[in-house]
Each structure stands twice: as structure tokens, then as C-alpha cells.
Amino acid sequence: MAGWPLVPETDTPGKREPEPPEDDATAVSGTGRTAERPLRSPAFRWFFLGRSISMTGNAMSPIALAFGVLEVTDSAAWLSVVTSAAMVPMIATMVLGGGIADRYRRDTVLRLTSLGAGLSQAGVAALLLTHRDPVLLLPLCALNGVFQGLTTPALRGIVPNLAAGRGLQQASSLLASVRNTTRILGPAAAGLLTSFAGGGWTIAADAATFLVAAVCFARISLPALPPRAEDAPTMFGELRQGWQYFSSRPWIWTVTLAFALFNAAHMGIWQILGPVIAHDTIGARGWGLVLSARGTGALLATVVMVRLTVRRPMVPALSSMTLAAVPMILLGTGADTLWLATAAFVSGVVAEVFTVVWETVNYTHIPERLISRVGAYDECLSFASIPLGQLSTPLLAAAFGTAAVAVAGGGVAAVAMLLPLLVRSLRRLEVNRGSG
Structure with a gap:
């Protein structure tokens, strides 16, 4: 999902303002940016390495934090409070992060926020290892959430600084492949490390990944920004x-609103009701297989998307996203492990295909100077509904039954994915051209 600010320009929706042409094989402005082959760029390789390391830590963190807090408090309520202490500041600071990322050099923003996140996570680890009062965790978790909120827009905006043309989709696919690999392997590694050494030491390992990533980002040197008038x-x-641009582009904000609905339904049903329903049907082992199947499908999709391009990809990408609602519906019908795992695998495929397509469309059609601000509005608004979905789903399930809520929520999510296709400018977006 994405959004971008309104500035004086004459481009029609989906058209990017002209930029100087580039030779596909040459570096640009000292960044080492290579249009068609981002891995040939030293700057992109350092970014890719830093992101790979930090994503590994991110995949380990939820399990480590959960067990670490439970080791200290033995309270699910405290775990909920600690988790919310990071989530709320993250969402609240995304828009500010977009302004910072478009105003200052994004490589500098990333190294500073990674350093800050590493230090705050190290503080969390120290408190868990020494079994301090859990109240002390709250400000550190909030600080970590702030750094995450400032990091997200810079991550979206820096890729067009490091790749161009068709290389944008390849860069997005490579990063998504690592993200999904870590989602499969990271939780298992976190579980082993946590069971062996405890949640505190696993959080310490996560802190180390942030610090190493900061070192990698320090090897990226983007051109200095021109002096401000x-x-x-x-x-x-x-x-x-940024808000004016975002709100004036229906092809952006309709997708954002669609995913606000989808995320509320999905996070409430899949993350909250899913384990509850699975406990009474397929069990913990079956639920684990279902989650692994989804991660495997997502990984397969990103590998394929490195090579596959479609001229006008938004129609197939959004249409196929209706399949991501099927696992929620099957949860409500009491499907067995095989059906749920199959649907989850397909859901992982279509969700990652859409992610790569949407990122590529944004990189291609949104002016680079605005991309972090628009992306911040997009992500903030599409994520803001998640707490509402997580809080309301149990109440709705108590009133109408878990099965009915799961089926109805899946239907709402599927319809939400089709509504943006009513926008003509969205249907006509193209990505199989250079950035000029």
C-alpha cells in the first residue's frame, strides 16, 4: 500500500515526472546504482546484507520477547502491554519518519535508527536477563517502536536510490526472498535459542543484528542532498x-483503504481466532504446519518474481489477493490440516506477489523525492486498523460465534481486494519500463 504528497506537476495519475536518462550498466551519482542488476552495485550489496541480518533478528524477536516476558512475569496481560508499548509508537511515528526520510539522506537515517534500535533492544535484554521490574521494559519497548517507525519509510525510499528500471522489481524480489526465508527459519532458531539460553539472550542476539546492520549501512554513501532554498x-x-499527493491519487489511497479492511480482518481472525480454533481442531502441530506452508508459498513467490514481469500487474495482483481470504473462511468451516495448509500456501504466494508488484509500482510511478512520505501515509493508515481488528474480533466471536466471524471476515477481506479495481488509473499502471 502506498501514498505520496501533492506537489506542482503536470503528470497524469500513474506517470512519473521525467528524470535524466541513465545507461543501464553505469553507476549513478556515486551510489553504485545499476539499473538492471542491483547485486552488481556495491551499495546495494551492503544494503542487502544489512537488511538480511536485521530481518533475521526481527524474525526471532517475537518469540524471544514473548518467552522472555513470561519468564519474568508469568503473565499474558504483561505480554500484551509490552507488545502494545512498541506497536503504538511505531504506528504513531511512521508519518514523521516519512518526512525525515525525504528530507535527509536515507543511508544516514538507517544507520542511526538501526543503532538506536540495537541499543534499546540491548537494554530490554539486560532487563530480562536480570529479572527487573517489567515496568522498566515499557519505555525501552516504546523507544524501540519509535526507531522502527522512523526506519520503515527510509527502507521504502532507499531502494530507488540503489536500483532503477527493471532492477527495481529484482531488488524488491531479492529482499522479499530473504524476508520470507527468515520468517521460516527465524522462529525455529529463536525457539531453540530461547529454550537453551532463555528469551533474554535471544533478545540480545536480536540487538546484535541491529548493530551489525548499522555497520553495513555505514558502508553505503548516497550523494549529498542539494542545499535547501x-x-x-x-x-x-x-x-x-505528502498528504496532498497521497490523497489526490486514487490509485494509491484506494489500495491503502482496502488493506486497512483486509489487515483488520486478517490480523483479528488469523492471529487471534486462528490459534483458538486450531486448539479445538487441528492442534498446535497442525497449526504450525499451516503457518510454515504459508511461509513456503511466500518464499516461492519471491523467487519467481525475480524474473517474472507483467505489463499492467495491478489487476492480476489484486484479483489474486482474494485467495488470501480463503484460509480465514476455511478456519470458520472447520477444515482439516491439509486443506488449511494448501490454502495458506496459496495465500503466501499471492500475498508476496502483490507485495513485490506494489513496491515496484510505487518505485516506478511516485517521484523519488516524495516516496518515503507517501509510503509512510500508506503504511500508517493500512496498519492503524490492526489494533481495532485484534480487539474487536474476540468480542464479535463471543456475540456471534468464532465460525461465523471467521467466514464473514474472510468475505469482507476478499471483497476489499476487488474494490480498488474500480479505479481506472490503477488498472492502467505499467511497470515494464525504465524510470525515465
Whole structure:
């Protein structure tokens, strides 16, 4: 999902303002950016390495934090409070992070936020290892959430600084492949390390990945930004421009709203009701197989998307996303492990295909100087519904039954994916051209 600010320009929806042409094989502005083959760029390789390391830690963190907090408090309520202490500041600071990422060099933003996240996670690890009062965890988790909120827009915006043309989709696919690999292997590694050494030491390992990533990002050197004019708008003025651009592009904000509905239903049903339903049907082992099947499908999709391109990809990408609602519906019908795992595998495939397509469309059609701000509005609004979905789903299930809520929520999620296709400019978006 994405959004971008309104600035004076004459482009029609889906058209990017002209930029100087580039030779596909040459580096750009000292960044080492290579249009068609991002892995040939030293800057992209350092970014790819840093992201791979930090994503490994991110995949381990939820299990480590859960067991670490439970070791100290033996309380599910405390776990909920600690988790929310990071989630709320993360969502709240995303928009500000978009303004910062478009105003300052994104490589500098990433190394500073990674350093901050590493230090705050190290503090969490120290508190868990010394069994301190869990109240002390809250400010550190909130600080970590702030750093995550500032990091996310910079991550979205830096890829067009390091790749161009068709290399944008390849870069997105490579990063998504690592993300899904870590989602499969990271939880298993976290479980082993946590059972052997405890959640505190696993959080310490996560802190180390942030610090190593900061070192990798320090090896990236983007060109200095041009001096700001004396009459240049303030950061809040730039954020206002970002909102105007975002709100004036129906092909962006309709997808954002669609995913706000989808995320509320999916996170409430799949993450909250899913384990409850599985406990009474397929059991913990079956549920684990279902989750692994989804991760495997996502990984397969990213490998395929490195090579596959479609001229106008948004129609097939959004249409296929209706299949991501099928596992929620099957949960409500009491399907067995095989059917759920098959549906989850397909869901993983279509979700990652859409992710790669959407990132590539954004990189291609949104002016680079605005991409972090628009992306921040997109992600903030599409994520803001998640707490609502997680809190309301148990109440709805108590009133109408878990099966009915799962089936109805899956239907709502499927319909939400089709609504943006009513927007003509979205259906006509193309990605099989260079960035000029």
C-alpha cells in the first residue's frame, strides 16, 4: 500500500515526472546504482546484507520477547502491554519518519535508527536477563517502536536510490526472498535459542543484528542532498505536501483503504481466532504446519518474481489477493490440516506477489523525492486498523460465534481486494519500463 504528497506537476495519475536518462550498466551519482542488476552495485550489496541480518533478528524477536516476558512475569496481560508499548509508537511515528526520510539522506537515517534500535533492544535484554521490574521494559519497548517507525519509510525510499528500471522489481524480489526465508527459519532458531539460553539472550542476539546492520549501512554513501532554498517548506509543510499527493491519487489511497479492511480482518481472525480454533481442531502441530506452508508459498513467490514481469500487474495482483481470504473462511468451516495448509500456501504466494508488484509500482510511478512520505501515509493508515481488528474480533466471536466471524471476515477481506479495481488509473499502471 502506498501514498505520496501533492506537489506542482503536470503528470497524469500513474506517470512519473521525467528524470535524466541513465545507461543501464553505469553507476549513478556515486551510489553504485545499476539499473538492471542491483547485486552488481556495491551499495546495494551492503544494503542487502544489512537488511538480511536485521530481518533475521526481527524474525526471532517475537518469540524471544514473548518467552522472555513470561519468564519474568508469568503473565499474558504483561505480554500484551509490552507488545502494545512498541506497536503504538511505531504506528504513531511512521508519518514523521516519512518526512525525515525525504528530507535527509536515507543511508544516514538507517544507520542511526538501526543503532538506536540495537541499543534499546540491548537494554530490554539486560532487563530480562536480570529479572527487573517489567515496568522498566515499557519505555525501552516504546523507544524501540519509535526507531522502527522512523526506519520503515527510509527502507521504502532507499531502494530507488540503489536500483532503477527493471532492477527495481529484482531488488524488491531479492529482499522479499530473504524476508520470507527468515520468517521460516527465524522462529525455529529463536525457539531453540530461547529454550537453551532463555528469551533474554535471544533478545540480545536480536540487538546484535541491529548493530551489525548499522555497520553495513555505514558502508553505503548516497550523494549529498542539494542545499535547501531559503524559502523551502518546513518539514510539516513537506508532510502536508505528502498528504496532498497521497490523497489526490486514487490509485494509491484506494489500495491503502482496502488493506486497512483486509489487515483488520486478517490480523483479528488469523492471529487471534486462528490459534483458538486450531486448539479445538487441528492442534498446535497442525497449526504450525499451516503457518510454515504459508511461509513456503511466500518464499516461492519471491523467487519467481525475480524474473517474472507483467505489463499492467495491478489487476492480476489484486484479483489474486482474494485467495488470501480463503484460509480465514476455511478456519470458520472447520477444515482439516491439509486443506488449511494448501490454502495458506496459496495465500503466501499471492500475498508476496502483490507485495513485490506494489513496491515496484510505487518505485516506478511516485517521484523519488516524495516516496518515503507517501509510503509512510500508506503504511500508517493500512496498519492503524490492526489494533481495532485484534480487539474487536474476540468480542464479535463471543456475540456471534468464532465460525461465523471467521467466514464473514474472510468475505469482507476478499471483497476489499476487488474494490480498488474500480479505479481506472490503477488498472492502467505499467511497470515494464525504465524510470525515465
